[in-house]
Amino acid sequence: MxxxxxxxPKVCEHCGKPFMAKTVTTRFCSKECNNKDIKGRxxxxxxxKRIKLAVEKKKNSFIDIQARPxxxxxxxxxxxxxxxxxxxxxxxxxxxxGVNFGVRLTRVDRECLERFFTSVDVPYExxxxxxxxxxxxxxxxxxxxxxxxxxxxxxxxxxxIPKKQVGNYVYIPKIEIDRVMNTxx
Numbered sequence: 001m002x003x004x005x006x007x008x009p010k011v012c013e014h015c016g017k018p019f020m021a022k023t024v025t026t027r028f029c030s031k032e033c034n035n036k037d038i039k040g041r042x043x044x045x046x047x048x049k050r051i052k053l054a055v056e057k058k059k060n061s062f063i064d065i066q067a068r069p070x071x072x073x074x075x076x077x078x079x080x081x082x083x084x085x086x087x088x089x090x091x092x093x094x095x096x097x098g099v100n101f102g103v104r105l106t107r108v109d110r111e112c113l114e115r116f117f118t119s120v121d122v123p124y125e126x127x128x129x130x131x132x133x134x135x136x137x138x139x140x141x142x143x144x145x146x147x148x149x150x151x152x153x154x155x156x157x158x159x160x161i162p163k164k165q166v167g168n169y170v171y172i173p174k175i176e177i178d179r180v181m182n183t184x185x
Contacts, residue, residue, distance in 0.1 A: 007020040007021065007022060008020070008021045008022075008023070008024060008026075009021075010026060010027075012027075012028050012029035012030075012033050013027045013028060013033075013037065014028055014029075014033035014034070014036055014037045014040075015029065015033050017029055065078075065079055065110070066079070066110070068110065069109065069110060069111065070099070070107040070108065070109060070110065071107065071108055071110045072106070072107065072108075073087050073088060073091075073098075073106050073108060076108050076110070076113055079110075079113075080113060080117050082117075087108065088106070091106070091108065095116070096108060096109070096112050096113060096116060097109050097112055130162075130164070130171075130173040130175075132166065132171060134173060134174055134175065135164070135171035135172055135173050135174060136171065136172055136174055136177060137169045137170065137171055138152065138169075138170045138171075138172070141172060141177055145181055155177075155180060155181075156172060156177075159176070159180050161173065161176045161177060161180065162176070
């Protein structure tokens with residue numbers, strides 16, 4: 001709308017001072033009031049965003065997630081540190097139960113996920129130290145059992161037989177290798 005020949009009396013929306021406007025749509029008495037109003041609106045918008053993010057964080061907090069029996073796939077992903085695709089794949093394969101209420105409304109049983117992803121303590125087997133007199137060198141073992149070196153390596157690794165290197169020689173316990181070789185053949 002263009003300028004008119006008639007001046008319109010108005011009150012500035014920012015500072016509240018009366019002024020004579022040249023157009024009907026003018027809202028502020030000066031450019032400074034206009035700029036201050038724009039900055040004020042931007043600050044209010046940023047504050048609204050901050051409040052919205054704080055509410056969203058509180059809504060998606062771990063405490064809130066852990067209190068509910070059924071959770072979203074995205075929440076399960078955050079809670080257990082795995083991807084959403086992995087959780088959906090597990091639901092599809094039937095590894096964990098999930099219910100689909102519609103598009104993006106899949107819910108998963110939190111307790112089932114906790115049982116699935118909790119770690120199990122594996123008892124630590126303490127290995128005994130063998131004296132060098134109780135061990136074969138690799139060369140002695142190769143001669144005794146007439147094996148190729150790569151086959152002996154596979155047996156040692158496969159049966160988790162401890163090795164000990166002293167100088168240039170590698171020793172393996174006689175008891176362990178004899179037990180494996182006597183039961184194997």
